[in-house]
Amino acid sequence: MLQGIIDAIGFGLCHQLPERTLVASGLRIPVCARDTGIYVGFLAALVLIALLEKDRPSHPPRMWLSVLLGLGLFAMVADGASSYLGVRLTSNELRLATGLAAGFAIAAWVTPMLSSQLWERPGSGRVLESAGATGIFLLGIPVTYALVWWLLPLSGAAFSLFVVVAILVTFTAVNMVIVCLLPPFERRAVVFTDALPAIGIAFALAVIELWASAALKAWLISVVS
Numbered sequence: 076m077l078q079g080i081i082d083a084i085g086f087g088l089c090h091q092l093p094e095r096t097l098v099a100s101g102l103r104i105p106v107c108a109r110d111t112g113i114y115v116g117f118l119a120a121l122v123l124i125a126l127l128e129k130d131r132p133s134h135p136p137r138m139w140l141s142v143l144l145g146l147g148l149f150a151m152v153a154d155g156a157s158s159y160l161g162v163r164l165t166s167n168e169l170r171l172a173t174g175l176a177a178g179f180a181i182a183a184w185v186t187p188m189l190s191s192q193l194w195e196r197p198g199s200g201r202v203l204e205s206a207g208a209t210g211i212f213l214l215g216i217p218v219t220y221a222l223v224w225w226l227l228p229l230s231g232a233a234f235s236l237f238v239v240v241a242i243l244v245t246f247t248a249v250n251m252v253i254v255c256l257l258p259p260f261e262r263r264a265v266v267f268t269d270a271l272p273a274i275g276i277a278f279a280l281a282v283i284e285l286w287a288s289a290a291l292k293a294w295l296i297s298v299v300s
Contacts, residue, residue, distance in 0.1 A: 081105045081235045087288025088242070095167060097223075100231035104238050108167040109155060111223065112174020113181070114241040119219045120182030120212070121248060127208040130198035133191035136183050137201060140209060144183055147176025147216075172220055178245075179216050185248060192255035193273065195265050246281035247274065254280070 085091060085105030095107040104111055135141060151173035158165040183202060190197045203209045227234045254277045255261055264270040 077232060078102055081239070083289065084239055084242070084285065085110075087285060087290070087292045095170065097167065097171070097228065097234075099228040099234035102232055102235055104235050105242070106238065107170065109151065109170035109174040111238055112171045112176075112220075113151075113178040114238060114245050115223055116175035116178020116216070116219060117182045117185075117245040117248070118178075118241040119175075119215055120179040121186065121244065123212055123215050124182065124186050124202060127211060128186075128198070128202055130200065131190040131194050132200040132202045132204065133187050133194075133197035134199070134201040135187050136203050136209075140203060141184070143213075144176075144180035147173070148180045151177040168224065171224060175216055175220055175223070179212070182248075183212070185252060188252050189248065189255070192252060192261060193264050193270055195262050197262075242285075243278065243281055246284060247277045250277035250280045250284075253277075 081102060082091060089106040089110045092107065093103060097104045097108050097111060154165050154169055154173045157163050187202045203212050251273060254273050260273040
């Protein structure tokens with residue numbers, strides 16, 4: 076039963092091929108290794124940025140850092156495309172690593188967008204502008220990989236629940252950028268509690284999106300079969 080619930084959550088997001096999905100205590104994670112990397116990487120990067128950047132910077136990383144992060148995103152695309160086309164073989168280790176690099180990159184670009192739209196007085200600087208913050212952020216990628224590959228599988232079902240949380244946080248954060256374009260929420264938050272209505276709407280949208288993607292996939296499968 077638990078495996079069925081876990082599979083249902085990731086059904087519309089991923090192919091869920093068993094050989095490409097991480098397992099903890101006999102339970103498959105709701106999405107494949109690559110998608111696990113994306114969502115967990117986004118969550119880990121979001122937490123790191125929140126801890127490192129107290130002034131809520133509203134501008135993207137410096138150009139060289141954006142290029143470096145973009146290479147991580149490109150690595151994920153190249154790994155996926157080349158393996159699907161049969162050019163080369165890949166592995167769950169590489170899928171997870173490149174997915175994490177992509178998740179960290181996406182969070183580094185989304186976070187300043189969210190700050191500029193959500194807060195009444197966002198910071199004027201760039202995210203990860205200091206060398207120290209940049210170093211800690213980049214170090215977070217291999218550290219997160221080690222935690223996901225070696226430590227989290229020991230937690231059993233908690234690993235799957237953690238990935239579910241990462242999926243919901245990722246969708247909610249991206250939706251927040253859109254929700255905060257609406258006049259009632261655009262640059263209105265002074266403290267965190269002011270952002271709760273927008274977060275609630277973004278979370279509701281995330282749930283709807285997960286349901287809609289699952290319904291669409293189920294319909295497509297029924298049509299093809």
